[in-house]
Amino acid sequence: MAMKALDIYKHLPKTNCKKCGYPTCLAFAMKLATGKADVEACPDLDPGAKALLGGVTRPPVRAVTIGAGERSVTIGEEFVLFRHEKTFYHPPGIMVEVSDTWTEVEVRSVVDEVRETVVHRVGQDLVLNGVAVRNESGSADRFAETVRLAGGGSSLPLVLISDDPTAFEAALAIAGQYRPLIHAATADNWEPLAALAKQYGSPLVVRAGTPADLAAITAKCAEAGVADLLIDPAPGSLQGYITVATEIRRSAIERTEPALGYPIYLDAGALGETDAAVATGILKYAGIIVTPRFSRASREAALTLRQNIYTDPQHPIQVTPGVYPINNPERDAPVLLTVNFSLTYFTIVGYLEASRMPCHLLIVDTEGLSVLTSVAGGKLTETMVADALKKFGVADLVDHRILIIPGYAAPLSGKIEDATGWKVMVGPRDAADLPEYLEKEWKT
Numbered sequence: 001m002a003m004k005a006l007d008i009y010k011h012l013p014k015t016n017c018k019k020c021g022y023p024t025c026l027a028f029a030m031k032l033a034t035g036k037a038d039v040e041a042c043p044d045l046d047p048g049a050k051a052l053l054g055g056v057t058r059p060p061v062r063a064v065t066i067g068a069g070e071r072s073v074t075i076g077e078e079f080v081l082f083r084h085e086k087t088f089y090h091p092p093g094i095m096v097e098v099s100d101t102w103t104e105v106e107v108r109s110v111v112d113e114v115r116e117t118v119v120h121r122v123g124q125d126l127v128l129n130g131v132a133v134r135n136e137s138g139s140a141d142r143f144a145e146t147v148r149l150a151g152g153g154s155s156l157p158l159v160l161i162s163d164d165p166t167a168f169e170a171a172l173a174i175a176g177q178y179r180p181l182i183h184a185a186t187a188d189n190w191e192p193l194a195a196l197a198k199q200y201g202s203p204l205v206v207r208a209g210t211p212a213d214l215a216a217i218t219a220k221c222a223e224a225g226v227a228d229l230l231i232d233p234a235p236g237s238l239q240g241y242i243t244v245a246t247e248i249r250r251s252a253i254e255r256t257e258p259a260l261g262y263p264i265y266l267d268a269g270a271l272g273e274t275d276a277a278v279a280t281g282i283l284k285y286a287g288i289i290v291t292p293r294f295s296r297a298s299r300e301a302a303l304t305l306r307q308n309i310y311t312d313p314q315h316p317i318q319v320t321p322g323v324y325p326i327n328n329p330e331r332d333a334p335v336l337l338t339v340n341f342s343l344t345y346f347t348i349v350g351y352l353e354a355s356r357m358p359c360h361l362l363i364v365d366t367e368g369l370s371v372l373t374s375v376a377g378g379k380l381t382e383t384m385v386a387d388a389l390k391k392f393g394v395a396d397l398v399d400h401r402i403l404i405i406p407g408y409a410a411p412l413s414g415k416i417e418d419a420t421g422w423k424v425m426v427g428p429r430d431a432a433d434l435p436e437y438l439e440k441e442w443k444t
């Protein structure tokens with residue numbers, strides 16, 4: 001089981017010497033409890049305490065990086081079973097598969113699609129992560145050639161899927177320097193595959209039908225010197241995947257079976273209903289999801305779901321406070337107030353840009369909370385609005401002194417007028433109604 005900060009603190013020297021980089025032993029204990037510090041940072045820990053704390057404070061699911069360079073993807077390093085307990089840290093890598101029986105045109109078309117898919121949402125660029133090359137030809141040369149066509153791992157991370165060590169040798173001779181993920185070591189072939197993974201420093205997937213068998217093989221691979229492992233429980237159905245993935249994650253989080261403390265690999269295409277399988281993998285613990293080529297709509301749905309699940313609920317995506325010009329506003333343009341919750345900002349901007357109405361959008365820092373929540377929680381206040389008007393020099397941008405506040409902030413309208421000296425107009429609650437509201441109500 002993970003240890004709480006106070007329990008960890010009991011094992012520290014309690015001298016507050018600061019050698020670990022933290023002001024007190026308690027501060028260090030709090031960092032250890034969340035996996036954000038390493039016990040090695042305290043030079044005065046006795047070996048027994050170091051061994052004990054090291055075992056309980058490292059991430060229960062190991063962090064593994066696939067690929068090299070800008071597009072590499074790091075997965076794992078998770079601490080909780082349920083997102084509402086804390087947060088999920090590393091979104092699963094989504095890899096689109098190609099077969100080495102395909103033509104060059106077919107392979108290149110998927111690779112280009114993966115490379116070029118970008119979904120812009122609430123200020124973030126959401127992308128697919130790589131290509132999975134499946135050895136279906138039975139030929140090592142053909143496999144290696146398809147790996148080369150897929151970029152060899154130099155631009156996109158690769159998954160190499162085969163059961164033939166000779167095919168892996170040929171493919172790794174091309175892609176080995178870019179840390180491709182090798183799939184999969186089984187009870188029968190783990191030794192040569194572990195040797196190849198060790199030689200190239202590549203992460204390795206272990207595949208078996210039960211958690212006990214998976215743990216047995218991962219333990220052998222780890223002993224052979226391969227630290228970066230993934231687990232493929234080879235589920236026969238979507239329901240089967242949910243059951244076994246939950247069991248594996250629970251064992252890892254509760255540290256009842258350290259040999260299962262690795263990210264999970266999901267072959268979504270093998271389960272039929274690909275879209276549902278991809279979504280399930282995102283929701284339930286997959287570190288890598290391999291999927292057949294899917295439609296633009298399905299890609300967008302998967303990337304949006306992944307963004308939502310892997311956004312820290314305690315730290316919503318935020319935009320930088322400030323005053324933003326929309327549609328080239330001049331000095332008679334309205335000034336609209338809103339909060340720095342990204343979804344709110346981008347929704348409003350979308351409607352305003354479409355309306356072509358020039359305006360200034362004043363964003364205040366409510367720590368990423370929505371208007372309704374920040375008003376209810378006291379995060380949006382008249383003082384904050386007055387400070388923001390002053391700080392961002394809004395009075396210098398316009399000739400009027402009128403501020404349009406969101407409908408949900410109506411209870412603050414009088415206080416904002418008193419604190420700022422600006423006349424306040426209460427806008428609509430729904431951003432979709434802003435263009436019509438401005439057209440009817442805005443007169444300087």
Ligand code: SF4
Pocket residue numbers: 012013014015016017018019020021022023024025028041042043044045
């Ligand atoms: S180095 Fe060790 S003893 Fe010193 S403050 Fe950090 S945890 Fe405490």
